[in-house]
Amino acid sequence: MFLNTWFLPFALLAVTTLIAFPLSRYLAWIMEGKYRVPRFLSWFEKKLDSGPQNWKQYTAALLIFCTLLFAFGFLVLVLQPWMPLNPDGKWMLAPSTIFHSAISFMTNTNLQHYSGDQHLSNFSQIFFILSNMFLSAAVGFCALTAIIRAFRGEKFVGNFFVDMWRVVVYMFVPASFLIGIIFLQQGVPMTFESFAHVSTLESPATQQTIVVGPVAAVEPIKMLGTNGGGFFGMNSAHPFENPTALSNFFNTMAMMLFPFMLVLMYGRMLGRLRHAVVVFIVMILLMAGTIVWSIYFDTLKPNPGFTGDPVARTYDVPSASAPGGKRTVTVPAVAGLPVDQHLGNLEGKEMRFGTSAGATYAAVTVDVTCGAVNSEHDSLNPIAAISPMVGMWLNCVFGGKGVGMINMLLYVIIGIFVAGMMVGRTPEYLGRKIGAREVKLALLALLIHPIMILGPTGLFAATDWGMKAVSNPGPHGFSQMVYQFSSASANNGSAFDGLGVTYGLANNPSPAPEAIPWDIAAGLVMLFSRFLPIVAPIAMAAYLGAKKSAPFGLGTLRDDGATFGLLLLGTILIIGALLFLPIAALGPLAEHLGPIPFGG
């Protein structure tokens, strides 16, 4: 049982780390532009190259391209009814859902308020999903590259269009193709047909219509690009997206790979690999922490919904309306159901991945802000569900493609600033003095995240928008709302699926009643939480990089030692806890403390 449980997460962390070290050298080599390519490829590069850009031009190009990508995605979804590869004539998604989905995929979030198997044609899967998955993932990557160059003191931070080309064509496409072949061999379909019809074995046979499609093309970049938007409604839990234990291993590894490599690429391009390794260790410790937490509470503990609680409890609750100002609440004893739970909580889990695979995946997918799921997070044990939430709240445990490292840089700047204040010395990063302007920009980028989670959650929890959408009673209903906005703001994309946010196709006669406010609110949250934490750090890096570099002194805090690592870890945990512990107490902690079951 010990081996069954811990082999998989350990193997994942070890193998991905071992691959990331050498491969990050390739990434740095490509982004430095030291490669030679065949002429037909350099023709494309020359066509795209608009010359060196300073940080403002680079950022403007990034924003313009993203706007265009949004418009393109919106158009493809609107045109769905009239496009090919749509044999059952699917109508278009509801307008608010198109708005939400176009933002969701353009921002690399992939929060889905629709179900791929029910609502998208194969044409939309290819031209909307695939294009966005490759291109939006590359945007975050390019932003990090620009920051690195700015930190190096370069006035021109590269050319956005060439960088995009490099990331998509020299990294994502070949890597996706290789992993795609592995997935194909394991059983992921790859066809332009939409359905397979079978009549089931039992007689009288029932007709089963099975959705197939170009799944093997979507799956690799969904993971490699930390996109996470499933071809099917149930994402990587669906047997066609993730058919075996081996495919699940590669699935999980693929989403960890680029976030791992980018931290090391940062170090290599700055010539400060040791510093990057310290950051890497901090991140991997946090990741291991979230994995151990979710496995301990979800795989090694039974689902508390089936276990017993032999003691009845009585509470006196202050109540103004009750006689004597006190009301007595009794929580009855609960008998255990005869369920063998030695494999842990199996509700919402698939069997083929392995004992701890669901819990491991739940932690990893939020740490790297991928958002794919191979189990139902709504059905995780209450306290285990803190792990995915913490991953989204911190948003820097490797984090999404590029932006995770960018978020970590904000914590680095804040941490060094706080340490500098404590010892009374001017804080420095990479030999340059951190001034008020840099800290302001870092804080702006950092604080948008809690504001975008706590504000809308409060609004929705106080109105019918939220209360009519939740599907589980009590604190768990609150968790559902917290989770949705955390996922949107972290650009993650996983969800507590019970939340009623799906309008469906525009001609759906009975949509979820509050789907439209959720579409719009989550869409706006994703937009702000994507671009402010990209633009502000680029500006910060440009201002910092423009300063004169001072030599190392005795009083300089070394950024490549254990002291720095602990400082960084402490900063992350303290800031994270200050911001999010209260809602953790209202949601998953309260649910864990019971009573279970809660109400009728």
Added chain:
Amino acid sequence: MKKSISKSLLLLLFGVLITCVVYPLALWAVGQAVFPFQANGSIVKGQDGTPVGSLLIAQPFTKDEYFQPRPSAAAYNGSASSSSALAASNYALRNRVATTLGPIVKYNSGAKAGQPVAPDVESWFQQDRFQGAPSIVLQWADAHNSLAQAWVAADSTHAGYVNDWTKSHASVVAQFVKANPGTPQPQPSDLAVVFFETFSKENPGKFPSAVTHTDSAGKSMTAIEPVGAGTDIQSTFFDMWRTDHADAPLQDLPGDMLTTSGSGLDPHITLQNAEYQLDRVAAKWAADTKRDAPGIRAEIEKLLQDKSFAPFNGLAGEKLINVLEVNLELRNRYGAPS
């Protein structure tokens, strides 16, 4: 600015060409040429050559001759995957598991070891006392309003039964309207709780359930009637029976037999689950083929062992079997179930 827009357009064009045309076509070519079985959905065929299912997608099996897959929140719909999304703290989850357990769970030890608890649940139900208080159905409806409402909404005959009841209980309905001025014309589902409260008092030890009668002409008629035994009683009231008999030693059932999967289409069950179903499956095939039961049981047991596999050869999980694969083999060996 203008330059950025034109270059953005160009990047989008190149990007779409490569990622939406070249890349998927290349993978498609590899898939169809090298892995055609997998690339088209791992569809398997029966003896007559017609496709009977995908090895990766669960399909419903109800006959006792076949191993049954895990319960599905998607009703085994291959075009709409779905999980239950029920939280551990949601009573609906516990209720779903308890209702599955009631008719099948057995005693583990003691004088009744190996015998089903269902008859005891029924006789306890007929006594009509829960936690020392009378009227089980009344207490059930009071504690779980949503279940009472779900019962009314589950079937048109249920709603019809409540409708008929309102006609003979005008005073109760009038009282409900007086207490709930917000619903001047209550629907059957609004009245669910009051209905069960009254029903429980008028029919102690009974619950409304579908009963089929055959009249003298041989025509069968199904109607809702108050009954004191049957599957509805065994499943609906198992959880309450368990509360009254918390110490009764019961046999644990495999967890994957009672929980729904993430996709609702999980094609596997644990070997433990299959072994649990083995007695039923073997006995039924023995009856169908008129062969000796121990012989068939040994054959099927061997089949299970042969077809079982574990994730990473056991490094990451316990032994599983593919339900369709095994059932297809059973069908090919023993013919169609009678």
